[in-house]
Amino acid sequence: xxxxxxxxxxxxxxxxxxxxxxxxxxxxxxxxxxxxxxxxxxxxxxxxxxxxxxxxxxxxxxxxxxxxxxxxxxxxxxxxxxxxxxxxxxxxxxxxxxxxxxxxxxxxxxxxxxxxxxxxxxxxxxxxxxxxxxxxxxxxxxxxxxxxxxxxxxxxxxxxxxxxxxxxxxxxxxxxxxxxxxxxxxxxxxxxxxxxxxxxxxxxxxxxxxxxxxxxxxxxxxxxxxxxxxxxxxxxxxxxxxxxxxxxxxxxxxxxxxxxxxxxxxxxxxxxxxxxxxxxxxxxxxxxxxxxxxxxxxxxxxxxxxxxxxxx
Amino acid sequence: xxxxxxxxxxxxxxxxxxxxxxxxxxxxxxxxxxxxxxxxxxxxxxxxxxxxxxxxxxxxxxxxxxxxxxxxxxxxxxxxxxxxxxxxxxxxxxxxxxxxxxxxxxxxxxxxxxxxxxxxxxxx
Numbered sequence: 001x002x003x004x005x006x007x008x009x010x011x012x013x014x015x016x017x018x019x020x021x022x023x024x025x026x027x028x029x030x031x032x033x034x035x036x037x038x039x040x041x042x043x044x045x046x047x048x049x050x051x052x053x054x055x056x057x058x059x060x061x062x063x064x065x066x067x068x069x070x071x072x073x074x075x076x077x078x079x080x081x082x083x084x085x086x087x088x089x090x091x092x093x094x095x096x097x098x099x100x101x102x103x104x105x106x107x108x109x110x111x112x113x114x115x116x117x118x119x120x121x122x123x124x125x126x127x128x129x130x131x132x133x134x135x136x137x138x139x140x141x142x143x144x145x146x147x148x149x150x151x152x153x154x155x156x157x158x159x160x161x162x163x164x165x166x167x168x169x170x171x172x173x174x175x176x177x178x179x180x181x182x183x184x185x186x187x188x189x190x191x192x193x194x195x196x197x198x199x200x201x202x203x204x205x206x207x208x209x210x211x212x213x214x215x216x217x218x219x220x221x222x223x224x225x226x227x228x229x230x231x232x233x234x235x236x237x238x239x240x241x242x243x244x245x246x247x248x249x250x251x252x253x254x255x256x257x258x259x260x261x262x263x264x265x266x267x268x269x270x271x272x273x274x275x276x277x278x279x280x281x282x283x284x285x286x287x288x289x290x291x292x293x294x295x296x297x298x299x300x301x302x303x304x305x306x307x308x309x310x311x312x
Numbered sequence: 313x314x315x316x317x318x319x320x321x322x323x324x325x326x327x328x329x330x331x332x333x334x335x336x337x338x339x340x341x342x343x344x345x346x347x348x349x350x351x352x353x354x355x356x357x358x359x360x361x362x363x364x365x366x367x368x369x370x371x372x373x374x375x376x377x378x379x380x381x382x383x384x385x386x387x388x389x390x391x392x393x394x395x396x397x398x399x400x401x402x403x404x405x406x407x408x409x410x411x412x413x414x415x416x417x418x419x420x421x422x423x424x425x426x427x428x429x430x431x432x433x434x435x436x
């Protein structure tokens with residue numbers, strides 16, 4: 001069976017994988033844009049070198065994709081409404097009477113699909129909000145399950161000594177905050193740089209033991225890079241206020257420091273990258289439109305430059 | 313679930329933020345944590361340190377996590393491997409498990425999920 005290695009723009013490699021596995025990854029929108037492909041993991045070629053892969057990476061027509069996404073949103077809304085009324089074990093597909101740990105295991109398997117980081121950036125708003133509703137519903141049902149005993153009670157009559165009761169579940173010695181299962185508690189998918197554009201926007205950070213003002217260096221649909229002499233520790237949670245030129249109302253957002261650049265470089269000065277963890281839907285739409293407009297402007301300018309150069 | 317005794321755990325991910333976060337979760341549980349940022353570094357660390365457990369990303373520079381799972385098992389047969397990846401389609405999960413992984417956690421992950429999966433992997 002033919003095997004392939006694929007590499008993205010950042011040089012990350014996956015392989016060996018079969019043609020079927022590639023079909024599945026693309027179909028589930030799990031892959032970033034692919035830059036190179038190899039048949040042996042050593043010799044690499046452009047992604048369109050292998051005719052058998054053209055169909056795998058062919059883009060679905062825009063109208064068809066949009067219709068599929070609207071249909072998916074409707075289906076999801078129905079499922080969310082049903083899950084509101086069902087008993088916990090039915091929502092999470094576990095045996096009746098299951099304890100918290102069993103439910104939590106099933107919850108983690110189920111909830112990932114609906115995490116905001118999993119929703120493709122170009123999804124229509126109705127699909128995005130359908131995902132958000134299902135994610136929040138599952139989180140609230142999980143908070144409900146957190147009140148149950150940790151372990152599933154044994155089916156046999158209680159002949160065991162008192163010391164073996166489920167309440168004796170060991171607990172971690174270190175005090176940790178109770179989980180809320182909000183999207184910001186899940187980490188692992190960072191899409192930095194994919195759609196970043198330069199911008200000049202005033203940003204105020206107000207919860208790092210000081211108020212600090214920055215002029216934003218660049219922004220993407222998922223977060224911002226802030227030039228700063230002070231580099232904040234990874235994971236620091238921030239409250240951010242953006243003041244965009246031409247917009248009266250400021251935008252409030254919450255974010256987490258997900259990367260840092262401790263050295264000054266010509267193209268990337270010292271500073272840190274923040275991923276948005278909370279942004280109101282209308283503000284998210286504004287940021288997305290801002291980024292899209294800037295990208296379109298850049299593309300137009302590049303085209304005009306190219307035209308001018310070739311016309312010389 | 314009983315708390316597993318402290319273990320040596322290698323975290324392999326090209327994203328420093330993820331490594332830092334996992335280090336924090338695992339150190340708080342009393343484990344000693346090693347780090348590698350790609351497949352080659354991971355193999356070298358497994359060979360020299362023989363960690364009890366490896367938390368392994370799949371999509372990384374130079375060499376794929378998928379490719380090095382059998383090599384980790386050859387270099388240190390007792391080492392258990394938990395894959396952490398957003399590439400969680402059925403075929404890829406099967407392939408990782410058949411190659412020798414003992415578990416697969418989809419990204420994005422939750423702190424509690426990591427703690428429970430690590431405890432389970434160490435107790436098995």
